[in-house]
Amino acid sequence: MKFIAVIRQVPDGESRLKIEGGKVDLSGVTMILDQMDEWAVEEVIRLQEKHGGESVVVALGPERFEEAIRTALAMGIDRAVHLVAEGYLDPITQAEALAETLRAEAPTLVFTGGQQADWDSQALGAAIAEALSWPVVSWTTQIELEGESHAKVKHDLDEGAEVVRVALPAVFTSQQGLNEPRYPTLPGIMKAKRKELKKVPISASSKVAIVEQTIQERTRLNKVLDGKDPVAAAHELVRLLHEEAKVI
Amino acid sequence: MPIDFSLTDEQKELQKLARRFAREQIAPIAALYDAKEEVPWGVVEKLHEVGLLNAIIPEEYGGLGLGMLEEVIIGEELAWGCMGIYTIPMASDLGITPILLAGNHEQKQRFFKMLTEKPALAAFALSEPGNGSDAAALRTRAVREGDHYVLNGTKTWISNGGEAETVVVFATIAPALRHKGVIAIVVEKGTPGFTAHKLHGKMGQRASGTYELVFEDCRVPAENLLGQEGDGFKIAMNTLDKTRIPVAAGSVGVARRALEEATRYAKEREAFGKPIADFQAIQFKLAEMLMGIETARAYTYYAAWLTDQGLPQAHAAAIAKAYASEMAFEAANQAIQIHGGFGYMHEYPVEKLLRDVKLNQIYEGTNEIQRLIIARHILSQ
Numbered sequence: 001m002k003f004i005a006v007i008r009q010v011p012d013g014e015s016r017l018k019i020e021g022g023k024v025d026l027s028g029v030t031m032i033l034d035q036m037d038e039w040a041v042e043e044v045i046r047l048q049e050k051h052g053g054e055s056v057v058v059a060l061g062p063e064r065f066e067e068a069i070r071t072a073l074a075m076g077i078d079r080a081v082h083l084v085a086e087g088y089l090d091p092i093t094q095a096e097a098l099a100e101t102l103r104a105e106a107p108t109l110v111f112t113g114g115q116q117a118d119w120d121s122q123a124l125g126a127a128i129a130e131a132l133s134w135p136v137v138s139w140t141t142q143i144e145l146e147g148e149s150h151a152k153v154k155h156d157l158d159e160g161a162e163v164v165r166v167a168l169p170a171v172f173t174s175q176q177g178l179n180e181p182r183y184p185t186l187p188g189i190m191k192a193k194r195k196e197l198k199k200v201p202i203s204a205s206s207k208v209a210i211v212e213q214t215i216q217e218r219t220r221l222n223k224v225l226d227g228k229d230p231v232a233a234a235h236e237l238v239r240l241l242h243e244e245a246k247v248i
Numbered sequence: 249m250p251i252d253f254s255l256t257d258e259q260k261e262l263q264k265l266a267r268r269f270a271r272e273q274i275a276p277i278a279a280l281y282d283a284k285e286e287v288p289w290g291v292v293e294k295l296h297e298v299g300l301l302n303a304i305i306p307e308e309y310g311g312l313g314l315g316m317l318e319e320v321i322i323g324e325e326l327a328w329g330c331m332g333i334y335t336i337p338m339a340s341d342l343g344i345t346p347i348l349l350a351g352n353h354e355q356k357q358r359f360f361k362m363l364t365e366k367p368a369l370a371a372f373a374l375s376e377p378g379n380g381s382d383a384a385a386l387r388t389r390a391v392r393e394g395d396h397y398v399l400n401g402t403k404t405w406i407s408n409g410g411e412a413e414t415v416v417v418f419a420t421i422a423p424a425l426r427h428k429g430v431i432a433i434v435v436e437k438g439t440p441g442f443t444a445h446k447l448h449g450k451m452g453q454r455a456s457g458t459y460e461l462v463f464e465d466c467r468v469p470a471e472n473l474l475g476q477e478g479d480g481f482k483i484a485m486n487t488l489d490k491t492r493i494p495v496a497a498g499s500v501g502v503a504r505r506a507l508e509e510a511t512r513y514a515k516e517r518e519a520f521g522k523p524i525a526d527f528q529a530i531q532f533k534l535a536e537m538l539m540g541i542e543t544a545r546a547y548t549y550y551a552a553w554l555t556d557q558g559l560p561q562a563h564a565a566a567i568a569k570a571y572a573s574e575m576a577f578e579a580a581n582q583a584i585q586i587h588g589g590f591g592y593m594h595e596y597p598v599e600k601l602l603r604d605v606k607l608n609q610i611y612e613g614t615n616e617i618q619r620l621i622i623a624r625h626i627l628s629q
């Protein structure tokens with residue numbers, strides 16, 4: 001069996017992002033393996049530990065992605081394929097490029113993050129499945145293989161969860177609760193350097209171009225209730241919390 | 249050879265791992281174990297799991313064979329989380345180093361196996377109640393009886409002493425010979441006649457266990473002797489010449505934490521209608537901290553590089569240790585000052601930085617001893 005995780009490198013959630021000339025400035029920002037992709041990597045390693053076979057990561061992105069790929073290799077992934085493309089590519093174009101590699105690899109299943117912590121829509125997993133004509137199960141919290149042909153999978157819905165049986169090969173996207181990812185170990189880091197990392201330059205043109213980026217800014221409304229009439233202030237506070245803050 | 253300040257990809261990865269480990273596994277529990285004055289054994293187990301424990305043991309003996317530069321990269325990160333908790337693996341390396349330097353193949357195989365196959369610690373026992381810096385005046389006696397040495401005496405301030413699987417004990421076969429009578433011998437945990445008593449009431453670094461070790465007719469196999477009779481003093485000094493570099497690295501980690509905490513607080517706290525970070529008096533303190541951190545780190549890396557190159561480094565280790573620990577003490581002090589009254593409370597992490605890093609000026613040779621080493625280096629030229 002062969003298990004593949006598709007990963008991306010994103011800015012660390014703790015980094016403070018800046019906009020320079022209408023674009024997000026990534027210089028000086030710590031870049032990490034996307035957290036939801038990390039769950040995918042962990043799950044792929046666990047599946048391999050349980051069922052044997054091979055674990056592979058596939059990534060599509062600029063040269064700097066190599067660092068995130070090395071992290072996955074240090075966690076225990078066997079080898080990696082890096083489709084190298086600088087600049088922005090929309091998820092559909094990415095999926096088409098990835099599908100070619102994934103089809104050639106012929107894995108038992110593909111796992112990827114439910115949503116990437118950059119400016120991705122939640123489309124990558126579904127778009128890969130579409131490009132491969134494979135089934136997709138999103139927001140996976142539990143997966144169990146039934147031989148090589150099927151998997152029994154629990155996944156989140158908006159207001160609950162359901163368990164489905166899906167024919168393999170299929171694409172799965174991760175959700176919180178799937179697993180607790182392991183740390184890359186020091187011996188793992190040292191071994192990762194010797195593991196195969198195949199670079200494949202690709203040229204694809206994006207169907208979407210980013211024109212301008214902004215970052216949501218949170219500012220205080222500076223609304224102060226004077227409280228001279230405590231009863232009126234309490235009523236006004238409840239109204240604001242209900243109608244404006246929408247927390248009660 | 250050209251100067252190159254860049255880290256290898258591998259070093260960057262292990263820095264990232266240690267940084268994440270400190271952020272997720274050490275920092276959140278540091279205050280709790282400081283209050284409890286208890287060793288967080290769970291952290292020791294996790295350090296072992298990810299390969300950060302006893303990693304200086306060579307690969308052929310089951311370790312990872314990390315160099316000094318890797319050690320200081322990791323040390324800064326772990327100490328950022330908690331200097332006291334970092335002292336646990338650091339003191340274990342201190343207990344490993346004499347075996348690395350002076351042990352024979354059989355001894356390395358035997359002892360290093362005990363320290364790599366499971367989460368386990370080593371310790372180094374030199375100081376005694378009656379002597380610390382004057383190491384040649386030690387009084388713990390070793391008397392050869394057949395295939396054994398019989399130890400009698402007391403050691404004190406021994407980090408990991410009660411938890412350690414192996415303790416390198418320095419004892420004398422003839423006190424009149426001073427340093428020429430010293431031996432270094434490995435005592436295993438549980439050896440009859442060897443007891444460890446935990447010392448309580450430490451000012452800082454309370455998450456690391458500090459012990460008094462008592463030897464009463466403790467029979468230790470002669471095959472545990474490192475080197476020859478009389479080599480002990482040299483083994484101790486050569487060990488400390490190496491292991492005080494990680495003390496410098498830990499100091500840099502504490503100072504970096506002090507700067508980060510102080511910067512965050514200065515940006516949030518307002519006085520006279522603006523964040524206190526807008527005042528030059530505060531800005532200068534932050535700038536001084538960064539000047540200290542950058543120079544101490546650069547010099548610590550240099551001392552580590554000398555060590556890895558096999559070049560003379562005793563003076564560099566002494567400079568790094570004394571300079572970095574004094575710089576870090578001042579950084580912690582100023583971080584408290586910037587926090588004002590809040591800095592004096594346990595609720596904020598900065599008072600602990602000061603309590604913890606005070607010890608860095610004392611252990612592995614006081615900073616006065618470091619100055620002696622540096623002065624001897626100058627005068628011997």
